[in-house]
Amino acid sequence: MQHNSSDNEVVGYTPLESRRSTPLSSLSVEQEGALPYILSHIDPEGDYLYRLYRATNIHLLHGRMASGHLQGRLLRMLVRMIRPRYILEVGTFSGYSAICMAEGLEPGGRLYTFEINDEQEDFTRPWIEGSPVADRIEFIIGDAIVQAPKLGVTFDMAFIDGDKRTYVETYEMVINVLRPGGFVLADNTLWDGHVVDPAYDRDPQTRGIRLFNDHVARDTRVERVILPLRDGLTLIRKK
Numbered sequence: 001m002q003h004n005s006s007d008n009e010v011v012g013y014t015p016l017e018s019r020r021s022t023p024l025s026s027l028s029v030e031q032e033g034a035l036p037y038i039l040s041h042i043d044p045e046g047d048y049l050y051r052l053y054r055a056t057n058i059h060l061l062h063g064r065m066a067s068g069h070l071q072g073r074l075l076r077m078l079v080r081m082i083r084p085r086y087i088l089e090v091g092t093f094s095g096y097s098a099i100c101m102a103e104g105l106e107p108g109g110r111l112y113t114f115e116i117n118d119e120q121e122d123f124t125r126p127w128i129e130g131s132p133v134a135d136r137i138e139f140i141i142g143d144a145i146v147q148a149p150k151l152g153v154t155f156d157m158a159f160i161d162g163d164k165r166t167y168v169e170t171y172e173m174v175i176n177v178l179r180p181g182g183f184v185l186a187d188n189t190l191w192d193g194h195v196v197d198p199a200y201d202r203d204p205q206t207r208g209i210r211l212f213n214d215h216v217a218r219d220t221r222v223e224r225v226i227l228p229l230r231d232g233l234t235l236i237r238k239k
């Protein structure tokens, strides 16, 4: 994803609320009024993440890119279920999802999270380094597609949440550094329903997501399922 160097803007990213041009479908039931109910019946995010999410939305453009309470608790739960030793994240942004996944790691576990936008570092590094799970997180500024393979780490789990236009490229990199039996989570794979809306046929991000979904659907190396949570979350297992 490219960025406008003057104002930290994520070029090519359209925030969820601006993308919403049609009535909400059943794909995003938690956004139709049930979200407060859901949030009051799941684990709390805790004071630190609450403050991080608030600061993200006050100080950063497109603050809603951050995972938030519901997806954050899901990520932590998935980490607890998968029990990875090494996690790769593509797209740190403010660090919200990184901290959530790191919370789920067992002792000795490590999360490597990449952020391509170097202007993000001043905001994100103090939040990651000040978090209770700082010792489990390696925050790296750089393009994950280029830099992650250089780590020489074989990952047990990966979270793809970077530029939607390069999801296929990102996925191919991730599959190469993932162990057999490892899991990939890919965020935003329904793109607010635009993947099935012909009005978005020329939108580069919608096209990127559609290419990714088609690519994964045909990939014989993996098993996959799409969860219609939030903006769509695909769970993939490398055979």
Ligand SMILES: C[S@@+](CC[C@H](N)C(=O)[O-])C[C@H]1O[C@@H](n2cnc3c(N)ncnc32)[C@H](O)[C@@H]1O
Binding pocket: 001, 010, 065, 066, 067, 068, 090, 091, 092, 093, 094, 095, 096, 097, 098, 114, 115, 116, 117, 120, 142, 143, 144, 145, 161, 162, 163
């Ligand atoms: C949706 S935000 C990430 C949100 C974060 N994962 C969360 O859930 O809280 C996407 C971020 O990915 C970054 N990004 C895009 N392409 C990237 C790449 N190839 N490598 C690393 N970061 C990337 C963008 O700069 C942006 O900050």
